Amino acid sequence: EDKVVQSPLSLVVHEGDTVTLNCSYEVTNFRSLLWYKQEKKAPTFLFMLTSSGIEKKSGRLSSILDKKELFSILNITATQTGDSAIYLCAGLLDSNYQLIWGAGTKLIIKP
Amino acid sequence: GAGVSQSPRYKVAKRGQDVALRCDPISGHVSLFWYQQALGQGPEFLTYFQNEAQLDKSGLPSDRFFAERPEGSVSTLKIQRTQQEDSAVYLCASSLGNQPQHFGDGTRLSIL
Numbered sequence: 001e002d003k004v005v006q007s008p009l010s011l012v013v014h015e016g017d018t019v020t021l022n023c024s025y026e027v028t029n030f031r032s033l034l035w036y037k038q039e040k041k042a043p044t045f046l047f048m049l050t051s052s053g054i055e056k057k058s059g060r061l062s063s064i065l066d067k068k069e070l071f072s073i074l075n076i077t078a079t080q081t082g083d084s085a086i087y088l089c090a091g092l093l094d095s096n097y098q099l100i101w102g103a104g105t106k107l108i109i110k111p
Numbered sequence: 112g113a114g115v116s117q118s119p120r121y122k123v124a125k126r127g128q129d130v131a132l133r134c135d136p137i138s139g140h141v142s143l144f145w146y147q148q149a150l151g152q153g154p155e156f157l158t159y160f161q162n163e164a165q166l167d168k169s170g171l172p173s174d175r176f177f178a179e180r181p182e183g184s185v186s187t188l189k190i191q192r193t194q195q196e197d198s199a200v201y202l203c204a205s206s207l208g209n210q211p212q213h214f215g216d217g218t219r220l221s222i223l
Contacts, residue, residue, distance in 0.1 A: 004153075042215055098156065101153030
């Protein structure tokens with residue numbers, strides 16, 4: 001059965017800290033790994049990773065995929081209270097539409 | 112529109128009532144998805160449309176759930192004879208080609 005597992009389930013850090021969120025996957029017909037940030041409303045897209053070992057960056061956020069070890073990490077440096085959210089990762093299948101979602105990591109940034 | 116729009120934002124219904132949830136995708140997006148998200152969980156796939164064709168409905172939990180997209184744009188998710196376990200946030204997403212899915216704010220459904 002396809003599954004995506006995220007860790008930790010929750011994380012509390014202080015503003016300015018660096019955090020690393022983990023996502024491991026066992027997905028047949030895997031195509032890409034996606035990261036989303038979900039605050040109180042819609043998940044908003046962060047990254048889509050298809051190739052192994054190539055880091056994607058957007059400001060203080062970065063992510064990388066390891067297709068050999070079947071995991072991805074999302075790094076956030078110099079965290080701010082606005083980074084508080086649930087971070088979801090999902091495996092995209094070759095069908096190009098099916099997403100297998102993890103349960104998310106709830107990140108809380110304390111001022 | 113600029114983003115995916117869902118309505119209503121909140122819906123409270125009594126057990127046994129029928130409900131209809133609306134999704135207005137980003138203009139021009141061919142693909143449309145419905146998900147169910149329980150508290151503390153990731154979204155669970157319900158169904159997928161490509162234009163007006165419903166290509167995958169394998170995630171619909173029972174025959175009480177029905178989705179349509181008759182003109183390939185706006186979609187409606189209908190739940191008949193609602194039950195308490197139907198309480199969840201229902202998310203709609205749309206995408207174009209191989210691009211990532213963009214989500215609406217969801218409809219929070221509470222069944223009393």
